Amino acid sequence: MEKKDTRSTIIKIGTDLISRQGFNATGIDAILKEAGIPKGSFYHYFRSKEEFGLAVIDRFAERFEQRLTTFLNDGGETPLNRIRHFLEDSLARVTQNQCTRGCLIGNLGQEMADLNERFRERLESIFQIWRERFAACLHEAQQRGELPGSIDPNVAAGFILSGWEGAILRSKVMKSPGPMRDFIEVLFATTLQ
Amino acid sequence: MEKKDTRSTIIKIGTDLISRQGFNATGIDAILKEAGIPKGSFYHYFRSKEEFGLAVIDRFAERFEQRLTTFLNDGGETPLNRIRHFLEDSLARVTQNQCTRGCLIGNLGQEMADLNERFRERLESIFQIWRERFAACLHEAQQRGELPGSIDPNVAAGFILSGWEGAILRSKVMKSPGPMRDFIEVLFATTLQ
Numbered sequence: 001m002e003k004k005d006t007r008s009t010i011i012k013i014g015t016d017l018i019s020r021q022g023f024n025a026t027g028i029d030a031i032l033k034e035a036g037i038p039k040g041s042f043y044h045y046f047r048s049k050e051e052f053g054l055a056v057i058d059r060f061a062e063r064f065e066q067r068l069t070t071f072l073n074d075g076g077e078t079p080l081n082r083i084r085h086f087l088e089d090s091l092a093r094v095t096q097n098q099c100t101r102g103c104l105i106g107n108l109g110q111e112m113a114d115l116n117e118r119f120r121e122r123l124e125s126i127f128q129i130w131r132e133r134f135a136a137c138l139h140e141a142q143q144r145g146e147l148p149g150s151i152d153p154n155v156a157a158g159f160i161l162s163g164w165e166g167a168i169l170r171s172k173v174m175k176s177p178g179p180m181r182d183f184i185e186v187l188f189a190t191t192l193q
Numbered sequence: 194m195e196k197k198d199t200r201s202t203i204i205k206i207g208t209d210l211i212s213r214q215g216f217n218a219t220g221i222d223a224i225l226k227e228a229g230i231p232k233g234s235f236y237h238y239f240r241s242k243e244e245f246g247l248a249v250i251d252r253f254a255e256r257f258e259q260r261l262t263t264f265l266n267d268g269g270e271t272p273l274n275r276i277r278h279f280l281e282d283s284l285a286r287v288t289q290n291q292c293t294r295g296c297l298i299g300n301l302g303q304e305m306a307d308l309n310e311r312f313r314e315r316l317e318s319i320f321q322i323w324r325e326r327f328a329a330c331l332h333e334a335q336q337r338g339e340l341p342g343s344i345d346p347n348v349a350a351g352f353i354l355s356g357w358e359g360a361i362l363r364s365k366v367m368k369s370p371g372p373m374r375d376f377i378e379v380l381f382a383t384t385l386q
Contacts, residue, residue, distance in 0.1 A: 165358075
């Protein structure tokens with residue numbers, strides 16, 4: 001394998017393990033073992049476990065960004081329907097994973113925000129980007145008359161993001177997609193009405 | 194110290210450490226050291242680290258239940274104002290802690306739901322109790338005409354709980370009470386309008 005491919009494999013396997021058990025509980029040796037890469041070669045690819053963790057976050061954020069673009073820039077749908085379809089797609093993914101894992105960014109925020117400032121800053125900026133994406137969609141909904149102008153798109157976008165992260169957490173704890181489904185239902189019946 | 198007092202001290206210090214760094218990263222030795230209790234005496238008080246963790250959860254839930262009763266059973270306030278005052282009191286507490294720690298039940302749900310079934314069940318039942326307390330309050334709000342009858346109190350209570358857990362998480366990541374404040378504002382301006 002090329003160096004770049006090996007690095008990418010380590011990140012991929014690391015993402016999976018960190019999603020399941022958290023960052024601190026994920027040992028470098030376990031990742032290398034699952035990747036079939038010789039023990040001790042980790043520092044050939046990453047300067048530290050912290051750098052590796054940040055690379056995992058960046059890869060996740062990039063892929064998530066692509067998903068957001070697919071849904072929220074879908075010109076064939078009204079802005080509110082784009083948000084709804086995105087949330088429903090996430091619900092389907094979580095259901096397929098038997099409500100395990102949760103959201104990697106939410107998980108790491110919970111685990112790492114008080115422990116590592118570099119992680120916290122990176123996670124904050126990702127939440128910020130997500131919020132801006134939702135806010136832009138809500139703003140467009142107002143311009144088209146799909147949503148009343150009385151609501152501040154930035155504040156409402158933060159509200160959606162908070163509710164969605166909490167719903168994913170509750171679905172993980174209950175091992176049921178119910179909280180995520182309820183969130184979508186109430187959101188569109190009240191806040192985005 | 195009496196045996197009961199010592200056990201209670203270990204739980205109190207454990208709660209603080211687990212709130213700050215999670216369950217798996219909190220070593221028994223560190224708790225005993227901070228409590229000034231001889232190393233090795235832990236198993237005199239708890240059968241296992243798991244039993245200790247469950248005792249920490251139970252103590253937190255008991256105290257939280259008292260807070261919920263103080264606010265949600267306050268007959269001098271309308272049902273919706275009781276919920277608002279409870280959320281504002283939580284916001285003030287999180288602000289006082291510089292937005293560290295987050296919610297112990299949410300944190301442990303994130304960390305432990307996929308790793309330990311006994312923890313998961315305990316956390317699920319606590320979320321369930323909280324949801325029922327909010328639902329009872331919303332039901333009373335409907336009976337008094339403070340809230341339209343069109344919304345299902347159980348579904349709306351789950352929505353509030355999800356949103357609140359997510360807002361606490363986002364406040365922890367942003368080190369700002371903003372997400373919690375925004376959540377209260379949007380909740381009462383839209384969902385509970």
